[in-house]
Amino acid sequence: MIKKLFILFIIIGISLFFFSNSNIFFQITHDKLEIDQANVYGESLNISFNDSFENKINLYDQNGNVFDQEIETNEEIDHGIDPLDIKSGKYFLLDENDQLLTSEEEINIDYYTVTRDNKNYNIKLTNPHGYLELEKSKEKLPDGYYDILIDPGHGGQDVGSTGSQGAEESNLNLEVSLKLKSELEEMGYTVGLTRSDDSLPGDECDGISSYCENGRVSQAYEKHARLYISLHHNTGGGSGFEVYSSLHSSDDLASEIVNQLSTELTPSSKETGMIDLGLYNYTFYDEEYMFESDYYYVIRETGGLATKGTSEENLTRSQSPVGSESILIELGYIDNLKDESFHSSQEVQSLEANLIAKAIDSYLN
Numbered sequence: 001m002i003k004k005l006f007i008l009f010i011i012i013g014i015s016l017f018f019f020s021n022s023n024i025f026f027q028i029t030h031d032k033l034e035i036d037q038a039n040v041y042g043e044s045l046n047i048s049f050n051d052s053f054e055n056k057i058n059l060y061d062q063n064g065n066v067f068d069q070e071i072e073t074n075e076e077i078d079h080g081i082d083p084l085d086i087k088s089g090k091y092f093l094l095d096e097n098d099q100l101l102t103s104e105e106e107i108n109i110d111y112y113t114v115t116r117d118n119k120n121y122n123i124k125l126t127n128p129h130g131y132l133e134l135e136k137s138k139e140k141l142p143d144g145y146y147d148i149l150i151d152p153g154h155g156g157q158d159v160g161s162t163g164s165q166g167a168e169e170s171n172l173n174l175e176v177s178l179k180l181k182s183e184l185e186e187m188g189y190t191v192g193l194t195r196s197d198d199s200l201p202g203d204e205c206d207g208i209s210s211y212c213e214n215g216r217v218s219q220a221y222e223k224h225a226r227l228y229i230s231l232h233h234n235t236g237g238g239s240g241f242e243v244y245s246s247l248h249s250s251d252d253l254a255s256e257i258v259n260q261l262s263t264e265l266t267p268s269s270k271e272t273g274m275i276d277l278g279l280y281n282y283t284f285y286d287e288e289y290m291f292e293s294d295y296y297y298v299i300r301e302t303g304g305l306a307t308k309g310t311s312e313e314n315l316t317r318s319q320s321p322v323g324s325e326s327i328l329i330e331l332g333y334i335d336n337l338k339d340e341s342f343h344s345s346q347e348v349q350s351l352e353a354n355l356i357a358k359a360i361d362s363y364l365n
């Protein structure tokens with residue numbers, strides 16, 4: 001009898017050991033699958049595999065319970081794992097065949113979700129024992145971190161486009177940006193600007209200003225922005241607005257902005273790069289790196305690993321595993337007399353800011 005009890009205690013002991021050390025439990029009972037890369041674009045966590053993007057990822061909590069069924073990953077960098085769909089806690093990641101996801105390279109992803117109802121979540125993806133561990137916890141956004149970074153294009157010596165009546169693009173961009181910042185702050189978001197006066201961000205250094213400290217690309221990383229909205233006004237013989245998104249992303253945010261702006265403004269019908277009326281991708285083929293890439297550097301370089309930044313000046317930045325979801329908006333053509341006077345109006349600028357803020361809020365919620 002004592003012997004049987006002794007054996008029973010040993011069995012309970014071993015079981016408790018495995019459940020309290022579920023790391024070991026998972027390591028022993030699951031096959032392993034090496035991932036290609038993990039990165040963040042906006043709020044979305046992407047995990048890519050060497051052979052396919054079609055894998056589903058299962059999240060297991062520490063006791064081995066599968067959480068909220070399965071989360072599908074695909075090729076669009078803003079449609080990976082949505083941290084808002086997951087309860088706070090710690091998880092192991094397995095593929096659809098229950099193979100434990102691992103990486104030989106060190107994974108150290110750490111970011112905050114956008115503020116909603118005064119709340120933020122910290123998301124961490126690490127591989128301390130080789131296999132991937134995801135942790136979500138409720139935490140306040142640290143000082144110096146922003147949900148949204150607004151980039152008023154040009155500034156200082158660089159005035160951008162000019163209209164025949166004297167409108168300067170850099171001023172128009174700043175006017176709308178300041179108004180957009182107020183609108184978004186009223187909605188409860190933490191918002192920064194790459195410039196708040198008539199200066200060129202990053203102008204103090206010798207290199208290319210955008211990639212210097214405080215430059216408009218560097219700030220996306222320095223301020224940990226989840227969304228990056230660059231505002232411009234166009235020239236080149238056309239009319240109406242154009243909204244550009246990354247060719248690697250879905251166009252959900254860009255579509256929301258187009259839909260909102262279309263209620264009061266006319267979308268451009270420029271054919272180059274048009275996906276839908278007012279909605280654009282603009283690409284170039286990078287011969288050095290042998291792949292098609294986003295043309296606009298504020299879209300390409302602020303997205304980190306996910307958008308495959310190419311500039312050598314920005315190599316450390318573009319290889320960051322956490323990037324911003326970036327959009328560039330050309331609000332109108334100011335070399336067109338009608339557009340120039342329209343966009344110079346304070347009322348129109350307020351309206352544009354209001355519509356863009358509504359679109360962002362709708363996308364985030």
Ligand SMILES: [Zn+2]
Pocket residue numbers: 153154160161169232233234
């Ligand atoms: Zn511009």
